[in-house]
Each structure stands twice: as structure tokens, then as C-alpha cells.
Amino acid sequence: MYTQAIDLKPGTEPTAAMPAPGDRERAFEAAIADDRRIEPQDWMPEGYRKTLVRQISQHAHSEVVGMLPEGNWVTRAPSLRRKAILLAKIQDEGGHGLYLYAAAETLGVSREELVDALHAGKAKYSSIFNYPALTWADMGAIGWLVDGAAIMNQVPLCRCSYGPYARAMIRICKEESFHQRQGFDIMLALCRGTPAQKAMAQDALDRWWWPVVMMFGPSDSESIHSAQTMRWGIKRLSNDELRQRFIDATVPQAELLGLRIPDPALRWNEARGHYDHGPIDWSEFWRVIEGDGPCNRERLAARVRAHENGAWVREAALAHAARHAGTDSREAA
């Protein structure tokens, strides 16, 4: 493992024990080239650290905001079994947020700062969670497609060059595969049900397909951060490669359900060995990212409200911890 527990603060003079700046950079580059993990105590370039803080915190925010569209359906789940499954899935997403905030904190930022940036509208989260969940079939489409896309994105992140992020992703991916299957199972039940239920499943696919295809982010040629994050081993596959993998995996699943993907240009390309797809409406993607999607304001307001309503829990937890710290020191004395 590459460890180098020294980080020069601005104005600190290197001493005999400290490697020269050039050595630190070389050690970092060698670790990246050898595909070794970078750990929190290791020296890293400021750009690498900032990129990770941005990516991990956006990811954490997406997990937490992603609880909202589904939370909307807990009380309306069609059976106790479905309700228990949905509740477990939403709780998993909250847990994913926690692991990821903790991973981000290893990079020298606090969870409060990250959450404040989200609430102030300065930090981004996945565009997909700004779309409304209108029917029960949307719980199926979200699990099947959104969690399915998340898996495509996150499996390569288990090999991310930053250790704490890579390790968090291993557990998260295991849970995501349960999420994807529970969504597909909802779709399957609807598609085997009455014509009205099947129509509801088709309608959900029609509304979620393009936003999910956009979820992978802009094309490689347009993506400002892609090339550098790939060089650093943070990302392993480009947005377009991930999108293609998702489409290739999902088309046969839609066929199994007997549903039609709302893309008239979608067809198998024998020469490429992949599906070709129609043009993506990037103006919609950028509109949603910039804050003008169907539910941006509602989602952010719900998060801020939840945070404010949870203030007493944080205060109580701190008071409890302080009291125990006091007890411990009395016992020690």
C-alpha cells in the first residue's frame, strides 16, 4: 500500500524527514500507474482531492435526495410485503449517503459543509431525482432503471483509486443489486397483471427511459472532468461507455417484460455488437441540472425541511455524547 503520512501545509518548510515535493508527486503518480489505492494519510495533488470531494459529495447527496421520490409511495404501496421491501430499499439509500459522507470526510471536509452546500443550491445531485414519481409503476421503473443505471456506474467505482470511496462502493453495489431486482419484480408483476396494470408499467418506462439514459452525464466530448478523472483512476469507464452498457443490458429485459422502449431509433447494430440509440435531448439534461427540472425546488425544500426538523435529534445526540464523555472521565478518575 502506498502510504506517505506527510502533507505540507502552506508555509511549512520541508525537514529532513519530509520527502521533497517532487518525490511526493512521483510517489503519487507511481501509485496511480501501479493501480495501488491512495489512502487518506497519503499525499495527493489538490486537484485530485477536490475532484474526489466533488464527486463523492454529489454521490452522497444523490443517495439522500433519491429517497424522496420513493418515500412519496411508502404509504401507498399495494401490499404489506411491497411496503416492507420499499421501506428497506429507501433505508439502504440513506445508509449509502452516510457511508459516502464519511468517505468524503476523510478528505478534510466536514459533513456540515457538504450538507450546507446542498441546501444552498451550490452542490449538485443526480438529475434523475428531479423527476416526479407519479404512479406505483414508477417504483418499479426507478428500481429497475435508476438503480440499474446506478449499478453500471458504481461497479467500476469499486476499483476507484481512492481507497475509502472504493470500499464504500463494494457494499453499496451489493445493496443496489437488490434494489434493481425489486424494481424489476414490480414491473414483472404489473406486466403479468391486467391490461391497465401493463399500461401503467409502459407509461412509467416511457417517462423514465430518457432521463435515465441522460443520468450517465454528457457525452465524452462534452464532459469537462472526464479525461482527468479517468487518468487519476477515479473513473474507469467513460459516460458513453457506461450508457452503452446500460442500454445493451436493459433492452433484453424490456423485451422479457413485453414493454416497448420509447426510442424509435433503437436497434441492434451487428457490426458494433451494440444497440444504436436515438439522439439525446441534452437541453433537457442541462435545464434539470441547472435547477429547472420538474421537481428541483420541491426536492431541495423537502431536504432543507427534513434537516431543520432533525435539529433536535442532532442536539440530543450531542448532549448524550457529552454526558457519556463526562461519566467516562468521572469513572476514570
Ligand SMILES: [Fe+2]
Ligand atoms: Fe444507493
Ligand SMILES: [Fe+2]
Ligand atoms: Fe439503490
